Amino acid sequence: MSAEAESHRGLFIKVWLWLLGLTLVEVILAYIQFDLVVMLTLLMGLSIVKAGMIMAYFMHLKFDRPVLSWTVGVPLVACILIMIGYFFPDSLRIVDFGFAGWQ
Amino acid sequence: MSDSHSAGTAVEAGWGGGASPFAVGHKKLGMWLFIVSDALTFSALIITYSYVRAANEWPTPFDFYPAIIFSSLMTLVLLSSSLTMVFAVDAAHRGDRSATAKWTWATALGGVIFIVLHVNEWIHLIHDGVTPLSNPWGTPLFGGTFFTLTGLHMTHVAIGVVYLGIIAIGFKRGKYDAEDVEVSGLYWHFVDLVWMFIFPLVYLMSTKIS
Numbered sequence: 001m002s003a004e005a006e007s008h009r010g011l012f013i014k015v016w017l018w019l020l021g022l023t024l025v026e027v028i029l030a031y032i033q034f035d036l037v038v039m040l041t042l043l044m045g046l047s048i049v050k051a052g053m054i055m056a057y058f059m060h061l062k063f064d065r066p067v068l069s070w071t072v073g074v075p076l077v078a079c080i081l082i083m084i085g086y087f088f089p090d091s092l093r094i095v096d097f098g099f100a101g102w103q
Numbered sequence: 104m105s106d107s108h109s110a111g112t113a114v115e116a117g118w119g120g121g122a123s124p125f126a127v128g129h130k131k132l133g134m135w136l137f138i139v140s141d142a143l144t145f146s147a148l149i150i151t152y153s154y155v156r157a158a159n160e161w162p163t164p165f166d167f168y169p170a171i172i173f174s175s176l177m178t179l180v181l182l183s184s185s186l187t188m189v190f191a192v193d194a195a196h197r198g199d200r201s202a203t204a205k206w207t208w209a210t211a212l213g214g215v216i217f218i219v220l221h222v223n224e225w226i227h228l229i230h231d232g233v234t235p236l237s238n239p240w241g242t243p244l245f246g247g248t249f250f251t252l253t254g255l256h257m258t259h260v261a262i263g264v265v266y267l268g269i270i271a272i273g274f275k276r277g278k279y280d281a282e283d284v285e286v287s288g289l290y291w292h293f294v295d296l297v298w299m300f301i302f303p304l305v306y307l308m309s310t311k312i313s
Contacts, residue, residue: 016185030171030307058189058292068132
């Protein structure tokens with residue numbers, strides 16, 4: 001029992017180190033400065049990986065029944081995709097109108 | 104009885120009422136449902152921010168030093184406080200009340216350090232002339248979206264610090280059980296998780312181009 005707890009703690013430290021490492025990569029990306037779209041894609045990709053690690057290990061979802069992951073994950077992802085799908089075409093359309101810097 | 108048959112019966116029994124199909128307590132399930140709704144609140148704000156950012160000339164006011172270094176330090180503090188929180192939950196499940204209180208207080212301390220660093224960052228920006236309605240760099244919405252997004256997050260951290268304090272004291276006195284510690288941990292990890300999106304979008308994407 002206590003040995004099991006010990007091994008879990010090692011796992012959590014490993015996850016924490018991974019999260020720090022990925023954050024360091026993000027900061028280095030900001031230092032180097034890539035093209036906007038490349039930056040956004042890389043940063044969001046890394047953030048989704050980090051969020052997944054936090055939910056799976058720190059928030060225990062990996063060790064709970066899969067049905068809990070599905071229950072919280074599906075509506076969340078669906079609603080976010082709907083929001084993105086509704087709003088981004090519009091904001092990019094405003095750019096095409098040439099309103100940028102209108103103030 | 105074959106394995107597949109017994110598994111089928113287990114699923115049926117799980118969802119037929121009188122059982123806990125998620126195999127978690129009601130408090131934990133409740134916190135998860137709250138987290139889903141709160142995550143959508145933050146998603147809406149982040150998408151609003153991205154919307155106005157895509158539609159405007161957006162300022163990139165954050166110098167790599169000090170702003171980005173300091174916000175990276177804030178990220179380090181928050182990630183580390185998540186680690187101490189898992190240790191607190193671990194200790195709570197082992198029934199070690201004083202270790203649980205110690206790790207929970209360490210987590211709350213991480214939250215306090217985060218708030219101090221972030222308020223310092225806010226003060227710098229306010230001194231530079233950033234308000235919710237105007238700023239020296241052109242796009243007025245920069246201030247409004249920045250303060251709303253980071254302000255709501257900071258409010259969550261502040262609430263988390265109080266929540267963890269109550270749990271630490273109450274658990275040590277035997278008022279709460281391990282599940283209560285775990286549920287407060289879920290909230291704390293969620294606050295950490297939200298920062299994993301705010302940090303790159305608000306700070307790293309707005310690093311001053313030298």
